[in-house]
Amino acid sequence: MPVNRTRKARYARRRKRRMDLMEHDLSVEQWSALKAAWGGCAYCGEPDESPQRDCVLAISRGGRYTLDNIAPACRSCNASKCNSEVIHAGIHYPAGFLKSILCTSGNRLLYETCDRRSIPHKRLGKLIVATNSEECHELEKIREQARQNGVTDLALLGRRQIRILEPEVKAEAALFSPATGIIDTHSLMRSFCMNAEKHGAITAFRSCVTAIRHDKQGYDVEINGGDYRFTTRVIVNCAGLHSDKIAALAGMDIDKLGYRLKYCKGNYFTLSPAPKLRHLVYPVPVKNNEGLGIHATIDLNNRVRLGPDNEYVQKLEYSVNESRKHSFYQSVKNYLPNITADALQPDMSGIRPKLQGPGESFRDFIIREEKDRGCPGFINLIGIESPGLTSCIAIGKRVSSLVEEALQ
Numbered sequence: 001m002p003v004n005r006t007r008k009a010r011y012a013r014r015r016k017r018r019m020d021l022m023e024h025d026l027s028v029e030q031w032s033a034l035k036a037a038w039g040g041c042a043y044c045g046e047p048d049e050s051p052q053r054d055c056v057l058a059i060s061r062g063g064r065y066t067l068d069n070i071a072p073a074c075r076s077c078n079a080s081k082c083n084s085e086v087i088h089a090g091i092h093y094p095a096g097f098l099k100s101i102l103c104t105s106g107n108r109l110l111y112e113t114c115d116r117r118s119i120p121h122k123r124l125g126k127l128i129v130a131t132n133s134e135e136c137h138e139l140e141k142i143r144e145q146a147r148q149n150g151v152t153d154l155a156l157l158g159r160r161q162i163r164i165l166e167p168e169v170k171a172e173a174a175l176f177s178p179a180t181g182i183i184d185t186h187s188l189m190r191s192f193c194m195n196a197e198k199h200g201a202i203t204a205f206r207s208c209v210t211a212i213r214h215d216k217q218g219y220d221v222e223i224n225g226g227d228y229r230f231t232t233r234v235i236v237n238c239a240g241l242h243s244d245k246i247a248a249l250a251g252m253d254i255d256k257l258g259y260r261l262k263y264c265k266g267n268y269f270t271l272s273p274a275p276k277l278r279h280l281v282y283p284v285p286v287k288n289n290e291g292l293g294i295h296a297t298i299d300l301n302n303r304v305r306l307g308p309d310n311e312y313v314q315k316l317e318y319s320v321n322e323s324r325k326h327s328f329y330q331s332v333k334n335y336l337p338n339i340t341a342d343a344l345q346p347d348m349s350g351i352r353p354k355l356q357g358p359g360e361s362f363r364d365f366i367i368r369e370e371k372d373r374g375c376p377g378f379i380n381l382i383g384i385e386s387p388g389l390t391s392c393i394a395i396g397k398r399v400s401s402l403v404e405e406a407l408q
């Protein structure tokens with residue numbers, strides 16, 4: 001490896017470590033001790049995964065973290081930390097679906113919360129670009145779909161307007177969505193966590209739900225194979241990639257109910273050198289119901305990233321599939337003609353908890369109390385893939401009314 005690359009890599013590692021320390025306020029010794037004590041993920045208990053420095057689960061009431069109030073987790077457990085961090089406008093989802101309703105209301109609620117709680121975000125806006133006449137025709141359909149969802153602020157741009165907004169983008173026409181933006185998800189999660197604690201919530205780390213028994217009194221929940229247990233009348237199952245397993249623990253037949261999750265990895269590549277983009281740039285989505293197409297996003301540090309794609313996987317395993325580089329390049333060069341294949345570097349991946357398998361029709365979020373299935377007070381949130389981040393506050397409000405109803 002050339003000397004300047006080695007130096008660059010060393011510098012990036014040091015910078016990342018400094019940032020991690022700031023984020024979690026952990027000393028190097030604390031992190032070493034945590035790693036040494038690793039006996040499996042604090043949540044899922046998976047021993048084969050490695051602990052993730054930025055997946056430390058921590059609550060600090062007094063502003064300090066000690067080894068008692070932090071625990072390392074593996075990355076497999078959490079979709080919230082490996083995603084595009086895009087605040088979606090709610091353009092593409094079928095009207096009447098929870099994905100559409102909760103995304104459009106969630107978009108507004110999330111911006112309000114970010115402003116109120118000073119959570120870093122930017123309302124960058126996005127372009128959906130059409131590179132040929134067939135795609136131009138699709139833009140009209142997308143605009144109509146958006147209108148049905150209550151998104152009425154899309155503007156149709158021609159070639160000249162696109163060139164003024166994004167000189168490096170080549171397109172025949174584009175839809176501009178001013179309400180799409182980006183957010184620092186980690187700050188958002190920290191803010192939620194602190195707010196919940198302020199209102200009396202207790203967070204239990206190193207606590208994996210391993211059994212649920214249901215009787216007339218409610219639910220008896222076993223943690224870590226019997227380390228401790230508690231009883232409750234209401235359970236909100238929001239276990240992301242493991243939410244189907246939690247439903248199964250409560251006795252639900254997840255195959256019969258269509259609750260079994262399929263894992264769909266999204267690989268990301270960075271670009272170096274990167275085009276100078278000021279907006280998020282999306283292609284017209286391909287018609288396979290699996291995603292929005294390989295798009296170019298910008299993070300809050302102005303880094304341009306491509307992805308995610310869709311790769312159904314059997315295991316929660318997060319290496320970036322480098323063999324996808326060529327297909328990434330092929331998809332993106334249509335609208336970013338100045339990039340070269342060599343500019344693509346593997347970046348990160350995230351895994352979606354999908355209800356639909358490859359080629360299957362579009363599925364909505366499942367958010368429901370399972371009273372009619374003999375589980376009163378058991379609220380399932382299954383298949384919370386994108387736009388789950390955008391919708392999070394709207395989902396929270398919906399769940400809160402379900403909880404109130406269950407407790408009446």
Ligand SMILES: Cc1cc2nc3c(=O)[nH]c(=O)nc-3n(C[C@H](O)[C@H](O)[C@H](O)COP(=O)(O)OP(=O)(O)OC[C@H]3O[C@@H](n4cnc5c(N)ncnc54)[C@H](O)[C@@H]3O)c2cc1C
Nearest residue numbers: 043079080083084086209239240266350386387388389390
């Ligand atoms: C590649 C990718 C890109 C995405 N991009 C976007 C985007 O740009 N915009 C957007 O709006 N959405 C996006 N999403 C979707 C968004 O990230 C998710 O919808 C959201 O993060 C889901 O949050 P969650 O809290 O439901 O699940 P998670 O964040 O996965 O949290 C689940 C929690 O349950 C815990 N848990 C699991 N099992 C157990 C157990 N047995 N006992 C106790 N606890 C348990 C886990 O540890 C974890 O903390 C993306 C997702 C992916 C994967």
